[in-house]
Amino acid sequence: MSGWPAVWTGALLTLAVLSYLYQDNPAWRITEHLYVGLAAGYGLGYTWQNYLRPVLENQVPAPGGWIWLLPLVLGALLYTRYIPGWDWLARFPLGIWIGYGAGYVLAYLPRVVIGQVTGSMVDLASLTNIALLVCLLGGFATFVFTLPDRPGALRTAGRVGRYAILIALGVAFGGAVLYRFTLLYGQVHFLVHDWLGFGR
Amino acid sequence: MTLIARLQHLDRRWLYLGVLVVTVVGSIWPPRIVPRPSPATRAAYDLAQAVPPGGGVFIYIEYGLGSSEELDPMLAAVLGHLASRGARIMLAARSPESSQIAERVMTSVARRFPAYENGYGQTWVNLGYRPAPDVALRAATSGIGAAYNQVDYAGNTLRGMSIVDDLPVLDRRHFDLAYAFDSGDGFAPMIYYVGTPMRVPVAVGAISMEVPVLQPYLAAGQLAAVIGGARGAAEYEALAGQPEQANVLVGASALAAVYVLVVMALGNAVAHLGGGRR
Amino acid sequence: MRKDLPVWLGSLAGGFVVATRWFAWASATGLDRTVDRLIVASYAVAAAVGFIGLTRVHLRAIDARRPLWGYSIVLLVAMYGYAGLLFFQPASAPVPDWIFQNVMGPVFATMYGLIAFFITSAAYRAFRIRNAESAVLLVAAAVALLGNSALGTRIWPGWDGLVAWIMAVPVTGGFRAIQVGAALGALATAVRVLLGLERSHLGSAQL
Numbered sequence: 174m175s176g177w178p179a180v181w182t183g184a185l186l187t188l189a190v191l192s193y194l195y196q197d198n199p200a201w202r203i204t205e206h207l208y209v210g211l212a213a214g215y216g217l218g219y220t221w222q223n224y225l226r227p228v229l230e231n232q233v234p235a236p237g238g239w240i241w242l243l244p245l246v247l248g249a250l251l252y253t254r255y256i257p258g259w260d261w262l263a264r265f266p267l268g269i270w271i272g273y274g275a276g277y278v279l280a281y282l283p284r285v286v287i288g289q290v291t292g293s294m295v296d297l298a299s300l301t302n303i304a305l306l307v308c309l310l311g312g313f314a315t316f317v318f319t320l321p322d323r324p325g326a327l328r329t330a331g332r333v334g335r336y337a338i339l340i341a342l343g344v345a346f347g348g349a350v351l352y353r354f355t356l357l358y359g360q361v362h363f364l365v366h367d368w369l370g371f372g373r
Numbered sequence: 374m375t376l377i378a379r380l381q382h383l384d385r386r387w388l389y390l391g392v393l394v395v396t397v398v399g400s401i402w403p404p405r406i407v408p409r410p411s412p413a414t415r416a417a418y419d420l421a422q423a424v425p426p427g428g429g430v431f432i433y434i435e436y437g438l439g440s441s442e443e444l445d446p447m448l449a450a451v452l453g454h455l456a457s458r459g460a461r462i463m464l465a466a467r468s469p470e471s472s473q474i475a476e477r478v479m480t481s482v483a484r485r486f487p488a489y490e491n492g493y494g495q496t497w498v499n500l501g502y503r504p505a506p507d508v509a510l511r512a513a514t515s516g517i518g519a520a521y522n523q524v525d526y527a528g529n530t531l532r533g534m535s536i537v538d539d540l541p542v543l544d545r546r547h548f549d550l551a552y553a554f555d556s557g558d559g560f561a562p563m564i565y566y567v568g569t570p571m572r573v574p575v576a577v578g579a580i581s582m583e584v585p586v587l588q589p590y591l592a593a594g595q596l597a598a599v600i601g602g603a604r605g606a607a608e609y610e611a612l613a614g615q616p617e618q619a620n621v622l623v624g625a626s627a628l629a630a631v632y633v634l635v636v637m638a639l640g641n642a643v644a645h646l647g648g649g650r651r
Numbered sequence: 652m653r654k655d656l657p658v659w660l661g662s663l664a665g666g667f668v669v670a671t672r673w674f675a676w677a678s679a680t681g682l683d684r685t686v687d688r689l690i691v692a693s694y695a696v697a698a699a700v701g702f703i704g705l706t707r708v709h710l711r712a713i714d715a716r717r718p719l720w721g722y723s724i725v726l727l728v729a730m731y732g733y734a735g736l737l738f739f740q741p742a743s744a745p746v747p748d749w750i751f752q753n754v755m756g757p758v759f760a761t762m763y764g765l766i767a768f769f770i771t772s773a774a775y776r777a778f779r780i781r782n783a784e785s786a787v788l789l790v791a792a793a794v795a796l797l798g799n800s801a802l803g804t805r806i807w808p809g810w811d812g813l814v815a816w817i818m819a820v821p822v823t824g825g826f827r828a829i830q831v832g833a834a835l836g837a838l839a840t841a842v843r844v845l846l847g848l849e850r851s852h853l854g855s856a857q858l
Binding site: 203214348 | 698723759826
Binding site: 392627 | 681683684687688690691692694695698741742743748751752755756759760762763764767768770771772774775776778779780789792793796797799800801802804805811815818819822823826827830
């Protein structure tokens with residue numbers, strides 16, 4: 174077995190998480206809360222160290238740097254949500270961010286969608302392309318809910334599309350299984366080789 | 374109690390034990406399976422091969438510690454291949470974790486290439502993470518230095534770094550290739566802001582769960598290549614002659630696949646033989 | 652006014668982004684790059700919202716001595732401790748980096764890997780072939796499992812070709828339909844936001 178503090182720390186934490194599989198226990202609970210606490214602390218600390226501190230130290234004092242105070246004040250307004258009577262000010266940063274994001278969607282998404290549509294205009298000389306078009310149109314037909322009595326052709330197309338989507342989701346599920354096993358394998362490999370010393 | 378009844382009421386911890394056994398066996402005796410390269414992985418390899426010495430490659434990393442096991446070998450293989458081609462590599466991150474992961478993987482790859490081990494700021498740079506990372510990525514298509522506040526991931530100034538001076542804007546004129554390594558939707562901003570408007574070829578290194586989601590973009594030409602999961606990473610390692618890290622994962626995942634299929638078949642058999650337990 | 656002004660400012664911000672993208676004269680000024688950087692700065696200041704939220708919830712739990720309140724102390728110590736460390740040292744410094752690699756790394760990876768166990772349990776109990784649709788779903792999953800693990804070609808040399816066809820036809824068709832539909836929905840919502848018709852993100856009269 175390895176004596177390195179790093180390896181032992183990792184191993185004990187890994188075992189604490191895995192212990193949840195048997196039943197809920199204090200080691201698991203402590204590790205779970207450690208996980209959330211570290212993640213939250215890391216995000217904030219990193220943002221301060223790598224972004225806010227350089228901005229306050231370099232950008233704000235520079236000539237014309239007063240403009241940086243505007244977004245800093247805007248972002249700070251979000252915290253008024255915790256002050257009764259002043260919480261309406263938090264709407265300003267939210268409104269601007271959501272509006273900005275909506276602008277991004279309108280500015281950049283159409284071209285991507287058009288690319289998807291033009292990519293669907295395939296040469297129908299091959300069976301594969303015909304099948305692709307059938308699956309695509311069937312997929313669209315699956316999501317038509319606005320007509321109360323769907324015509325027979327639309328219902329049939331919807332059924333075909335549903336099968337196409339089920340195949341797609343089945344493939345995604347297969348990928349998900351292997352993805353999770355790969356992640357687990359990494360930690361088991363660490364326990365077996367680095368901690369217990371097998372295969373060294 | 375009959376066997377079928379026992380299996381119908383099987384404590385799930387026996388299944389968990391099976392998972393542990395499968396992963397331990399896979400760890401100690403990993404089957405060696407060398408997969409044949411798929412067209413998508415070969416396309417990724419060809420894209421990197423086409424990068425001329427000194428050509429710019431922008432790599433956007435979105436995954437965190439939870440997905441490191443599957444994507445670190447893939448990232449290392451691609452970085453190693455690009456370094457062997459003499460490409461100039463610019464790393465950026467979509468989350469704080471990703472920037473540290475990028476630093477760790479690139480530093481370990483750089484140890485094999487003197488020009489990269491001693492060439493930070495010339496052959497490669499880690500721009501790190503910025504809040505609202507997709508906005509920063511879009512801003513990089515107008516000016517990388519300004520978008521990242523003229524500092525890299527460790528707070529060093531970008532001014533004077535030859536890689537940033539020579540590759541000032543994220544566009545087709547300066548960059549031959551852009552990569553997104555992601556475990557969620559990190560590929561989307563690359564397509565929206567870099568691939569489609571700037572026409573930089575975009576390749577994605579994705580977890581196996583995400584590969585189906587990327588197929589429409591690949592088919593429409595909005596993505597140039599996809600490396601998918603542990604298998605894709607193993608294929609890329611074999612193509613590019615990089616050290617084998619992902620190959621072991623493929624063998625282990627083979628055992629996992631067999632186990633899950635046996636469990637699914639058993640569950641269905643038990644349910645149908647036992648009269649359809651709810 | 653308290654709700655209208657943020658909506659109109661949002662519409663202005665969004666309209667500005669659209670203008671800089673669609674009109675060359677708007678982006679030629681370089682104002683879009685500056686505004687992007689300022690928006691990034693505003694996001695950065697708001698990074699502590701989750702931090703404060705967690706602090707409030709767990710301080711209340713400790714104060715009220717709710718069940719398992721002791722674990723809230725663990726959370727708060729970890730959160731403030733690590734954030735405090737990073738306030739004075741970069742993430743690449745030895746101590747924060749050690750915590751990142753040897754504490755966060757194993758915990759995060761194992762947490763994500765736990766789902767492998769739950770997927771297996773679900774595969775045994777819940778994934779039943781009851782009709783044609785569930786059969787199609789499971790068969791597709793099995794084909795993908797064997798294909799992704801490279802075992803399929805050992806069963807039949809044409810397995811990779813089968814997987815490639817499945818990816819090229821039903822997967823592409825199915826997911827493209829979903830993605831185009833979702834994109835059209837996103838575009839419609841974005842138009843509603845810019846026109847001021849969508850206000851749910853600003854909450855009710857009281858936040």
